[in-house]
Amino acid sequence: MYVDLGNGLASVASPGVSRDSLERLDERVAGAHERIERGRGEEEFGYAALNLPQETDASAIEEAVAPLSGTESVLTVGIGGSALGAATISGALGLSDTYVLDNVDPARTRDTLSSLDLADTAMHVVSRSGTTVETLANFLVVREAFEQEGVDWTERTIVTTGEDGPLRTLADRHDLPTLAAPEGVPGRFAALSSVGLVPAAIRGADIEGMLAGAWEGTDMGDIEGSLFETPAYAYGAATYALCERGASVNAMMPYAEDLECFAEWFAQLWAESLGKDGLGQIPARAMGATDQHSQLQLYRAGPRNTMVTLVRPRERPEHTIPETDFGSLSYLGGESLGGLIDAEFEATEASLAAAGRPSIRVEIDRLDARGVGDLLYGMELACVLVGELMGVETFAQPAVEWGKRATRGLLGAEGDFEEAEAVGEKSRLAVSPDR
């Protein structure tokens, strides 16, 4: 990962951070780095995620999925961190015929199932606890669909879950191939494990290359504890400094359609890890060049509360624009689509600078397995650094529990769910049309 902070400097933008401030901040980065290294060394909860590129056993994953390789479609059933990593990796690598059920929307579930040839579909069910309501509901629905088609679902299913829980019990009972969700790693940090890699492995992608790209892209064998040396720390530290100075929103804007899901993955990583104790930074999502015709108006001329993260691969496939009979657009003929999107990337970066709005540039070599590993891991490390600098509990997510308990109560699960009662006490000020 390559990071350029030039357009986040106070000499360019407001909010912006001065070089002097970055020098001072670098002392705190060094301290945070020591904390991170200790956590990694002791395999502490969460910090253990940063060892995944070395700990994940790619061969074991490849062996487990071997009976399913060559399958026409691959369906992931999970939610949140148990689905987004897989979707991000499949999307970024442009893997075809990979699908995700990560919601309990009856229309989407119906449409997905009706579009699949279940006799030629592999299903990956992912839930660390083995109790996730949405995932198990979808699993039950898909299993029934397999049965209705006369397909032996046990031949087409692979499970990733923890050491125990209902999903492990079920997998054992039906003798399903089962991979262990990594210990001590929250779902949103688990992309570079079986949780995120199984669909790519079924599709024959280079998952070893992805792990190597993660490790080597950040030079983790010999990492420096300085924002001026380590790109992921540069991104994290500058983002923290900009947030402190008023950039309460971080607009993630990749210039590659295949990174659309990456922006969503980043949003989860950033929101769930840092959104605590009244702190955090709001991730917004945009797509370059498309959203230059949309959200850019706001980022250039709206409130000074937003920084933009511009992401691109340095190399793209070639696609030449044909010569044209539009007189005024003849300059496009012979240009490449890649050249056009790269010109737009640089134009947008300059247009933000011209308006005095901060942006950070993040680049990878190309959108291949190594590049994707590099990008995901770099952002994870950046996020852990920001958590240290903010002083929040990066690896917890206490605020999502309330709603889970209320849902269970509303659905009549056994137990005492007082949260469900609060749902009935809703404050109302309803405005309806006259009809």
Next chain:
Amino acid sequence: MYVDLGNGLASVASPGVSRDSLERLDERVAGAHERIERGRGEEEFGYAALNLPQETDASAIEEAVAPLSGTESVLTVGIGGSALGAATISGALGLSDTYVLDNVDPARTRDTLSSLDLADTAMHVVSRSGTTVETLANFLVVREAFEQEGVDWTERTIVTTGEDGPLRTLADRHDLPTLAAPEGVPGRFAALSSVGLVPAAIRGADIEGMLAGAWEGTDMGDIEGSLFETPAYAYGAATYALCERGASVNAMMPYAEDLECFAEWFAQLWAESLGKDGLGQIPARAMGATDQHSQLQLYRAGPRNTMVTLVRPRERPEHTIPETDFGSLSYLGGESLGGLIDAEFEATEASLAAAGRPSIRVEIDRLDARGVGDLLYGMELACVLVGELMGVETFAQPAVEWGKRATRGLLGAEGDFEEAEAVGEKSRLAVSPDR
């Protein structure tokens, strides 16, 4: 559209708005309503958009697309407002085999073209000015692909553009069926015209019902100028009040996968219309129930700068969850997926209220043509109201021009583009890995 402001009240949330403040604000809503009505009556630029449900000639669109009906795939080539409306409508109605090229990403363009049977594909090219670089580049690429497949592209292409410009000239030269982009309507407000309706019409969707749903859902024949009477004004006024009180971010969170693109459309509408003069509100996007496992942590426990807009259809298709052999999850058996997602909707709304965070509930009857028309038009009217209350130029987008000029300069278009020079003067602080 049904709107419930109960959880945005100061008695529930901070930031929140008191009933007294809403009463006072309603006088300004009445004044803004008069301004809007005058603009509509005089067909002023932008305000004219609010007449589209009556002005759009559904039969003319249906007639123009008739030769293409029954086509296997429908491809829209446009960008920004010239693509998002079509994508939103196709997505919300669950129309299959509709595709969009709204970026100049060579990988995506290649993958899209290779997945299509061009001999059985209809192409809708949309550019009001007829000069949009990205759209014309993609058009040239797709046209070449048609030719390489030996398909007569002139038989498979329909154009929506303005009265003149290069695209109009080309359409005339090749005798293509051409629809007029509506006069005086910026692209982001043009979904309910040929700009947004053509793919749905090719697919045989009920576009007349959509226009009727827009008009009748807001009761535009007899609209009341009060936030307590008109749901779209309730949404707009409360959002404005919450923004004034610190909700600088609006997280749009539909509980329906088919509304994913709607959230993107809303983000453009909100960002490009209101992001001016240092004002505006940042649209963020989330998906219920999925993002309860992700961004909800931030919205409940992060900075008090966010309001959440919860959107759902009141009716959904049925899909029963099968009885289960997971002991602890037997309460799910016999429940429906729709019942589950609705329980999650109410649980999330209550969980935000329990944390003192503001939300607004928006509902439509169902995700059909009428409901989608109702929702899109309601949000457009709400946006126009917020623009009046903020005092910004809702229908302009001056800040996006700089980057367009820089891009043209970088690509060597004829003319004097001094913006391109600024691109070369980029401020740098690059951090690269050691390798």
